[in-house]
Amino acid sequence: MEEQPSILEVNPKENIIINRRSFFGTLLAVGAAGMGAILAVPVLRYVLYPLYARSKNTWSPVGALDTFSNLSKPIMAPLDLKQVDGWREVDTSQTVYVTKDPQGELGVLSSICPHMGCTVAWHESQDEFYCPCHGSVFKANGEHVSGPSPRGMDPLPHEVEDGKLMVKFEYFRENVPNQEVLS
Numbered sequence: 001m002e003e004q005p006s007i008l009e010v011n012p013k014e015n016i017i018i019n020r021r022s023f024f025g026t027l028l029a030v031g032a033a034g035m036g037a038i039l040a041v042p043v044l045r046y047v048l049y050p051l052y053a054r055s056k057n058t059w060s061p062v063g064a065l066d067t068f069s070n071l072s073k074p075i076m077a078p079l080d081l082k083q084v085d086g087w088r089e090v091d092t093s094q095t096v097y098v099t100k101d102p103q104g105e106l107g108v109l110s111s112i113c114p115h116m117g118c119t120v121a122w123h124e125s126q127d128e129f130y131c132p133c134h135g136s137v138f139k140a141n142g143e144h145v146s147g148p149s150p151r152g153m154d155p156l157p158h159e160v161e162d163g164k165l166m167v168k169f170e171y172f173r174e175n176v177p178n179q180e181v182l183s
């Protein structure tokens, strides 16, 4: 049987060319894989963004500051909200209560009951908030008085801008003793 030439017996010039080709081939493959990985990161981040992004509410005007200058009891105010959820912007509405403490400082309370999310009502005659679902009662400043709610009504971040009271509406985890922002 005829013996096959070993690798050492192949023409050395041919061997060098083959080695060069395979070296550049590997280099090209590694470069392409690296570029692919670099390009994939922003694409993946964009595609997966809605999965890890928390929806956010922007600041909304509650009303002109003058409207609340003679406030002696909590007043309900409607809010138009812009909720940014992943790539989507959703227009929604909510209600808040504007309050004033004895020092004249304005406060804003969410009207969502911290127990299970019903809308809390202001009872003028009783001088207190009352939740119609399970009977939680809160003081005019939102402090919990009685009923199953584990905490007082939720205060919301607010500020005055160009003579307007602005509020950042937030949603909180229900039925837990401490305020936990959800969105």
Ligand code: FES
Binding pocket: 113, 114, 115, 116, 117, 118, 131, 132, 133, 134, 135, 136, 147, 148, 149
């Ligand atoms: S939802 Fe308000 S007391 Fe239950």
